[in-house]
Amino acid sequence: MSESDTASLRVLVAVAETGSFSAAAGRLGVTQQAVSARMRTLEARLGVPLVRRSARGSAMTAEGSVIAGWAADVVSAADVFAASVRTLVEADPAPxxxxxxxxxxxxxxxxxxxxxxxxxxxxxxxxxxxxxxxxxxxxxxxxxxxxxxxxxxxxxxxxxxxxxxxxxxxxxxxxxxxxxxxxxxxxxxxxxxxxxxxxxxxxxxxxxxxxxxxxxxxxxxxxxxxxxxxxxxxxxxxxxxxxxxxxxxxxxxxxxxxxxxxxxxxxxxxxxxxxxxxxxxxxxxxxxxxxxxxx
Structure with a gap:
């Protein structure tokens, strides 16, 4: 999985957990437009609607909620992997x-x-x-x-x-x-x-x-x-x-x-x-x- 894929899944998880594009953007430190663009790209790649958009805002679809749960596991594993590699690289080598x-x-x-x-x-x-x-x-x-x-x-x-x-x-x-x-x-x-x-x-x-x-x-x-x-x-x-x-x-x-x-x-x-x-x-x-x- 590329860094771009992981970043997109991280956006999906943030939207699912915060309930809105604007809140997800605030958590991730990006613009709301960037969150919206990531979600559209991810939907196009997966071929599944993840968010239901309306004038009153957005809400996760049933499929989107399930996929967001899976994505959370992937993001967590990626974070653990990155931290482990960083620790290995930064640790003092054995004498x-x-x-x-x-x-x-x-x-x-x-x-x-x-x-x-x-x-x-x-x-x-x-x-x-x-x-x-x-x-x-x-x-x-x-x-x-x-x-x-x-x-x-x-x-x-x-x-x-x-x-x-x-x-x-x-x-x-x-x-x-x-x-x-x-x-x-x-x-x-x-x-x-x-x-x-x-x-x-x-x-x-x-x-x-x-x-x-x-x-x-x-x-x-x-x-x-x-x-x-x-x-x-x-x-x-x-x-x-x-x-x-x-x-x-x-x-x-x-x-x-x-x-x-x-x-x-x-x-x-x-x-x-x-x-x-x-x-x-x-x-x-x-x-x-x-x-x-x-x-």
């Missing part, structure tokens, strides 16, 4: 739920979110956790997409690699390794108690994989739940740490940490985005992935 590993959340996500907001994208709800928890959030439907830093992405989730990260060994300026110009060996790294992240962390998994198979692996000096805590403990001089270069760049520049070369060992890992297999990514999620791909 994009993102889960990200701690390193990615702290050092990469803020720039992404800024660029999304500049582009007019909807709000983002960010949850930061270790990579294992991020993957579980995506599996459970608590996050639309997730960002992980494990050596291999979870095989039960769809994934896309977007960057490569490097893990570096760092110590406090007063640590003996800070003066080792030649660096240290992988064996020395494996046998020295380190400050490490917890199991489930992508940083911990990458380190364990790099030192896998060494029976003389030392017990960690400390196991901490965040990168910031590991970095702070290493800077305090307690023990070496192996962290993402993203997480220690500022500390290296400030001189609160010193990078130690590990001869013959370079630890890298992929940074990946994951989402549930078989699901269609939302427009905001695709926009975020496109933004990352253009970095």
């Amino acid at each position: 994009l739920r993102v889960a990200a590993s701690l390193t990615i959340a702290e050092y990469l996500v803020p720039e992404w979110l800024h660029r999304l907001r500049v582009a007019g994208a909807p709000a983002v709800e960010l949850t930061a956790a270790n990579s294992a928890a991020v993957a579980e959030s995506v599996r459970a439907g608590r996050a639309d997409i997730g960002f992980v830093e494990t050596p291999t992405a979870p095989t039960d989730l769809a994934s896309r690699r977007f960057a490569t990260d490097e893990l570096v060994t760092v110590v406090a300026p007063g640590h003996p390794w800070a003066r080792r110009i030649s660096g240290v060996t992988p064996t020395e790294l494996a046998t020295r108690p380190l400050v490490v992240r917890e199991a489930g962390s992508g940083t911990r998994e990458a380190l364990d994989l790099a030192l896998d198979g060494r029976e003389d692996r030392a017990v960690p000096a400390a196991v901490l739940p965040t990168t910031a805590m590991v970095r702070a403990m290493a800077a305090a001089g307690d023990a070496p740490a192996v962290l993402s270069v993203l997480a220690v760049t500022e500390a290296l520049r400030a001189g609160t940490l010193v990078r130690v070369r590990v001869r013959g060992l370079r630890i890298t890992r992929p940074l990946s985005v994951v989402w549930a297999r078989g699901t269609e990514l939302s427009t905001p999620a695709r926009a975020l992935l496109d933004l990352i791909a253009d970095r």
Whole structure:
């Protein structure tokens, strides 16, 4: 039904409810002539006399009264439909739920979110956790997409690699390794108690994989739940740490940490985005992935 049809039915309902063309015109905010013209057009289209006109005024015919009742239902339904569509269009879109590993959340996500907001994208709800928890959030439907830093992405989730990260060994300026110009060996790294992240962390998994198979692996000096805590403990001089270069760049520049070369060992890992297999990514999620791909 066109807008013109609905407008004509609205005029019919107004005439039936008010009892006259002039009263209907007042309700609708149009002229009496416009109401009369609408009624004549509607009668011609339906082939049924809707109003009986006389010198004393006008009155609904029997057919007109019945049709006006039907028209009232149509007009009411059209109003409900229009209001529902308006509410849908005007409502704020659902936020994009993102889960990200701690390193990615702290050092990469803020720039992404800024660029999304500049582009007019909807709000983002960010949850930061270790990579294992991020993957579980995506599996459970608590996050639309997730960002992980494990050596291999979870095989039960769809994934896309977007960057490569490097893990570096760092110590406090007063640590003996800070003066080792030649660096240290992988064996020395494996046998020295380190400050490490917890199991489930992508940083911990990458380190364990790099030192896998060494029976003389030392017990960690400390196991901490965040990168910031590991970095702070290493800077305090307690023990070496192996962290993402993203997480220690500022500390290296400030001189609160010193990078130690590990001869013959370079630890890298992929940074990946994951989402549930078989699901269609939302427009905001695709926009975020496109933004990352253009970095």
